[in-house]
Amino acid sequence: xxxxxxxxxxxxxxxxxxxxxxxxxxxxxxxxxxxxxxxxxxxxxxxxxxxxxxxxxxxxxxxxxxxxxxxxxxxxxxxxxxxxxxxxxxxxxxxxxxxxxxxxxxxxxxxxxxxxxxxxxxxxxxxxxxxxxxxxxxxxxxxxxxxxxxxxxxxxxxxxxxxxxxxxxxxxxxxxxxxxxxxxxxxxxxxxxxxxxxxxxxxxxxxxxxxxxxxxxxxxxxxxxxxxxxxxxxxxxxxxxxxxxxxxxxxxxxxxxxxxxxxxxxxxxxxxxxxxxxxxxxxxxxxxxxxxxxxxxxxxxxxxxxxxxxxxxxxxxxxxxxxxxxxxxxxxxxxxxxxxxxxxxxxxxxxxxxxxxxxxxxxxxxxxxxxxxxxxxxxxxxxxxxxxxxxxxxxxxx
Amino acid sequence: xxxxxxxxxxxxxxxxxxxxxxxxxxxxxxxxxxxxxxxxxxxxxxxxxxxxxxxxxxxxxxxxxxxxxxxxxxxxxxxxxxxxxxxxxxxxxxxxxxxxxxxxxxxxxxxxxxxxxxxxxxxxxxxxxxxxxxxxxxxxxxxxxxxxxxxxxxxxxxxxxxxxxxxxxxxxxxxxxxxxxxxxxxxxxxxxxxxxxxxxxxxxxxxxxxxxxxxxxxxxxxxxxxxxxxxxxxxxxxxxxxxxxxxxxxxxxxxxxxxxxxxxxxxxxxxxxxxxxxxxxxxxxxxxxxxxxxxxxxxxxx
Numbered sequence: 001x002x003x004x005x006x007x008x009x010x011x012x013x014x015x016x017x018x019x020x021x022x023x024x025x026x027x028x029x030x031x032x033x034x035x036x037x038x039x040x041x042x043x044x045x046x047x048x049x050x051x052x053x054x055x056x057x058x059x060x061x062x063x064x065x066x067x068x069x070x071x072x073x074x075x076x077x078x079x080x081x082x083x084x085x086x087x088x089x090x091x092x093x094x095x096x097x098x099x100x101x102x103x104x105x106x107x108x109x110x111x112x113x114x115x116x117x118x119x120x121x122x123x124x125x126x127x128x129x130x131x132x133x134x135x136x137x138x139x140x141x142x143x144x145x146x147x148x149x150x151x152x153x154x155x156x157x158x159x160x161x162x163x164x165x166x167x168x169x170x171x172x173x174x175x176x177x178x179x180x181x182x183x184x185x186x187x188x189x190x191x192x193x194x195x196x197x198x199x200x201x202x203x204x205x206x207x208x209x210x211x212x213x214x215x216x217x218x219x220x221x222x223x224x225x226x227x228x229x230x231x232x233x234x235x236x237x238x239x240x241x242x243x244x245x246x247x248x249x250x251x252x253x254x255x256x257x258x259x260x261x262x263x264x265x266x267x268x269x270x271x272x273x274x275x276x277x278x279x280x281x282x283x284x285x286x287x288x289x290x291x292x293x294x295x296x297x298x299x300x301x302x303x304x305x306x307x308x309x310x311x312x313x314x315x316x317x318x319x320x321x322x323x324x325x326x327x328x329x330x331x332x333x334x335x336x337x338x339x340x341x342x343x344x345x346x347x348x349x350x351x352x353x354x355x356x357x358x359x360x361x362x363x364x365x366x367x368x369x370x371x372x373x374x375x376x377x378x379x380x381x382x383x384x385x386x387x388x389x390x391x392x393x394x395x396x397x398x
Numbered sequence: 399x400x401x402x403x404x405x406x407x408x409x410x411x412x413x414x415x416x417x418x419x420x421x422x423x424x425x426x427x428x429x430x431x432x433x434x435x436x437x438x439x440x441x442x443x444x445x446x447x448x449x450x451x452x453x454x455x456x457x458x459x460x461x462x463x464x465x466x467x468x469x470x471x472x473x474x475x476x477x478x479x480x481x482x483x484x485x486x487x488x489x490x491x492x493x494x495x496x497x498x499x500x501x502x503x504x505x506x507x508x509x510x511x512x513x514x515x516x517x518x519x520x521x522x523x524x525x526x527x528x529x530x531x532x533x534x535x536x537x538x539x540x541x542x543x544x545x546x547x548x549x550x551x552x553x554x555x556x557x558x559x560x561x562x563x564x565x566x567x568x569x570x571x572x573x574x575x576x577x578x579x580x581x582x583x584x585x586x587x588x589x590x591x592x593x594x595x596x597x598x599x600x601x602x603x604x605x606x607x608x609x610x611x612x613x614x615x616x617x618x619x620x621x622x623x624x625x626x627x628x629x630x631x632x633x634x635x636x637x638x639x640x641x642x643x644x645x646x647x648x649x650x651x652x653x654x655x656x657x658x659x660x661x662x663x664x665x666x667x668x669x670x671x672x673x674x675x676x677x678x679x680x681x682x683x684x685x686x687x688x689x690x691x692x693x694x695x696x697x698x699x700x
Contacts, residue, residue, distance in 0.1 A: 053511060054506055056506065056509040056510075057511055203666070232662065234661055234666075235666070236666055236669060238623075240620055240621070240623045241621065241623035242614060242616060242618050242621050243411075243412070243609060243613060243614065243621065243623075244623070244654075244658070246613070246614055247408050247411065247412070247655075247658050248658050248661065250404075250408075251404065251658060251659055251661065251662055252662075254404060255662060266511065266512065266618035266619070266621070269511070269512045269514070269616055269618050270614055270616065270618075273514070273520065273614040273615060273616045274614075276519065276520070277519065277520040277521060277614075292512075292514070293514070293516070294516060396662070397661060397662055397663070397664075397665045398665055398666075
């Protein structure tokens with residue numbers, strides 16, 4: 001073969017490969033399903049990029065997808081659901097390129113969008129006419145606290161308020177264990193010890209603010225009843241190994257804790273499994289997982305992503321998205337966070353009159369948080385928690 | 399249970415899956431086939447045991463199906479690497495990647511993040527040995543475990559027996575040490591490699607069943623969390639000797655148990671215990687290979 005031909009062939013090969021790679025990126029950047037046909041008339045083209053747990057997770061993603069499709073239908077707009085298989089940045093880029101102008105990204109993955117990776121410009125800067133909505137953190141701030149990109153909205157959930165309710169509920173459940181769970185459980189009796197545990201995936205503000213809200217809720221109820229609780233916490237259980245979660249929960253239950261709050265993804269599944277094994281109680285997170293181990297999951301602390309998706313899409317359709325805050329907090333009052341309706345647990349309690357009373361009390365607290373008469377420390381936005389404010393809770397480990 | 403008892407019990411709990419993988423990997427190691435697919439096979443065992451139990455409502459069927467599927471994966475692995483001389487690392491990696499992918503697909507299809515059996519309790523699997531149960535420390539170590547846990551510890555002895563006291567064990571070792579010599583003896587080397595790998599697959603399936611079905615009645619994807627790779631490290635540290643390799647697996651279990659239980663008193667600092675086995679392993683591997691090559695005068699062949 002002549003040298004020239006060789007070079008030509010080499011170049012051709014390289015070109016083919018480059019095209020192939022590009023096609024690959026575009027092609028499998030997302031599994032595309034749940035595409036609602038655009039009925040025309042609306043210039044809203046919205047897309048939802050799911051997090052790792054996928055659109056059928058019965059909670060976090062599913063709520064956003066269901067509400068997203070619904071509002072898209074109302075507006076006659078298009079709503080595309082994407083489960084990224086090639087990373088979130090690739091999905092965002094492809095969607096923006098395809099002309100989607102309102103993109104929700106549920107995964108905790110912001111660098112490419114805000115800062116840009118690998119020398120590329122930030123995606124938000126590349127597509128200034130596209131609105132991006134990210135969840136659970138506000139990455140869109142520089143060191144001085146100034147907003148970096150005007151087309152990015154950060155959504156935060158005030159889950160610490162819901163955790164507060166869960167803590168409050170736990171104490172009342174525990175104090176009334178004789179009435180609620182006379183048989184079939186092996187809860188540590190009150191005259192031996194009063195303990196509650198918390199297991200988180202990683203030691204970060206996103207986990208700690210659940211725990212701090214939880215502690216304050218426990219303290220509130222313990223104060224009302226004039227009792228003292230021990231608090232066991234582990235913040236580094238990871239997000240993958242349920243067997244680890246199970247044994248850690250085991251040590252907490254063994255030490256006399258009757259309730260353990262799991263905030264660690266599938267590690268929480270190991271914790272609820274342990275709760276069933278030893279006849280005690282757990283609390284789950286994000287989605288309504290009350291039926292995971294029926295009778296052993298007291299409640300779940302929820303993030304209802306559908307509420308912000310709906311609110312922001314509506315604002316976009318009305319042309320008012322420019323006036324919206326770049327950092328939005330959704331609290332109990334907004335309905336975007338809270339605890340479950342306790343329907344599953346209601347099937348398992350023996351004394352439903354006492355149970356209803358506890359539920360009513362918890363609702364009352366929920367109202368007080370909403371109207372501002374109870375203030376819960378929000379670690380997520382940097383507020384510091386002082387254990388001295390919770391004299392009825394003794395923090396044993398953290 | 400007292401504090402010490404908890405640590406001992408949890409040590410056995412965390413050591414078992416690693417131990418089984420070690421026992422499974424040893425023969426392949428001795429036959430000179432590096433089986434890095436231990437992790438994937440264990441996950442397959444965990445997944446299939448839970449899935450079949452969930453679908454059929456029959457635990458025994460779950461056990462059998464898990465073993466069958468793992469043997470099948472072992473067969474595919476041997477077919478590709480032994481018969482067709484594929485690269486063991488590539489094939490092993492492929493198995494490690496395809497298993498969680500399939501499990502993830504099925505979970506997606508089931509619209510669930512996990513598989514669990516509401517009708518089965520973890521305590522159903524525990525065997526309480528009557529008299530020993532009452533003895534304080536000994537009872538915690540020996541009693542209240544699951545069938546496969548007992549099997550795994552008895553297995554150390556059987557694997558030792560199989561490796562050093564049977565023709566099969568000797569042949570496998572010969573195949574690994576010097577394939578040409580084995581051929582000249584008229585041994586069917588491929589047969590022994592197949593058997594070594596299949597034995598490994600069998601042990602991995604038990605490890606998976608132990609982890610998911612027996613211990614938690616729960617499957618979540620990727621729940622093996624690197625235990626298969628820890629087992630490979632343990633095999634290398636013990637140089638494929640059943641007893642010393644098993645010892646490393648137990649060190650891992652004990653360290654994990656200490657990290658978990660000491661957490662009640664020491665907080666996050668207890669996680670340092672998780673570091674111990676890796677430090678020990680690094681030191682041991684270094685010393686072992688230093689001793690091994692110190693007096694080595696022959697070049698090339700080792």
